[in-house]
Each structure stands twice: as structure tokens, then as C-alpha cells.
Amino acid sequence: MMALVGRELRLALRHPAETLAAVLFFLLVVALFPFGTGPAPELLARLAPGALLATALLAALLPLDRLFGAEAEDGSLDQLLLSGLSRMEIAAAKAAAHWLCTGAPLLLATPPAAAMLNLPVPAWSTAAAVLGLATLYLSLLGTAGAALTLGARRGGVLLPLLVLPLAIPAVIFGAAAIEAAASGLPARPFLLLLGALVAAALPLAPLAAGAALRAE
DSSP states (O other): OHHHHHHHHHHHHHSTHHHHHHHHHHHHHHHHHHHHHOSOHHHHHHHHHHHHHHHHHHHHHTTGGGTTHHHHHHTHHHHHHTSSOOHHHHHHHHHHHHIIIIIHHHHHTHHHHHHHTTOOGGGHHHHHHHHHHHHHHHHHHHHHHHHHTTTOTTHHHHHHHHHGGGGHHHHHHHHHHHHHHHTTSOOHHHHHHHHHHHHHHHHHHHHHHHHHHHHO
């Protein structure tokens, strides 16, 4: 599994366009909010929790349709399935690599995005923790969704429709955590609920993805 994760990271380093596109999409969409709502600091701060979560999850969705698609096109997916790893382990390694290549760079972009939305500085660390958990949750869900839509017509359209409704609880708890931190209230209960979602998805999403790959 570590070798597969390392392979995915090396491929991402050789072709960094997808990672760069996700980060730039995140920053550019966040930058549009002040133009659409006006530069009022109070309004931006009120919109910041939901805007950060929704934009980060949409940015993390961008590379998901190619998670298994590239290997399926050139035949290397069959080699992976014959490598000795179980299908669940392959899916788990893919999810980990997706988060390292997409979710982790988005964390580095959190401070400038929070500054553009006038989020109070004490809430920045909470926002980074929330985005880390939420993007990990989306990577797990997205891996299952990518496996389920592999080979389907218009799979790139079906994937967001399948994954985004399941990500709504993460948006609710994550936005509540950031809002609580910005108001000086404890964010720990909401972070724990978000962590519970990740803990539930850790075994279930790779299992579902592995079952979908077996069907392929």
C-alpha cells in the first residue's frame, strides 16, 4: 500500500497541474465572494465558514473523476488488481494519495482564503483543522464514488451528484465549528462530530470502492 501511495505521489509531482488547479480554484472562488456580496467586513465574516467549506470541497472534487479513470484507460488498473493487494487496500491507498495531493495543499491555502473572507485570526487554526477533516472525508467518499462511476457514461457528471449530498453533514458540522471559533465559543463538539464522520467513512468507503472495483 505504501508503494502504491508513493507511486501516486510521484505521479502528482511529475504532473502537478491537477493539484495546482484545485488550489487556484479554491482561492479564486473565495476571492469572488467579496465582489458578489460587497466588501462589508461583518458580512464577509458571517459568510466565511460556509464559503470556505463549500469551496474547498468543490476544489477537492476536481481530480476525483481521474482517480481510477487513467489506470482503466491504459490497462494498469488490471495490473493493480493483480498486484496482491485487496481491492479495499487499493481503494484506501488511492484515497490517501488523493488527500495528500489535494487536501493537504488546500490546508496551505487556508490562511490567505480566510484573510480574504475577513475570518478572525483566532479561528484560522480551527478552519484549517476543519478543512483537513472535511477534505479527508470527501477523499474517502469520492474514492467510493469514483469506483462506482468508473466506466459509466458521463461519470464526471454523476460523481458530484453522488458524492456532494453525502458531504452535507461535513459542511454543517465544519461550518458550525468555524463559526463557534470565530465567536469565541468552543469548537471541540463540532470537530468531534466531524471526526466521527471520518471514522465511519474510513472502513466503509474503501469497502464500497473495493466492491465496485470487483464488479468492474
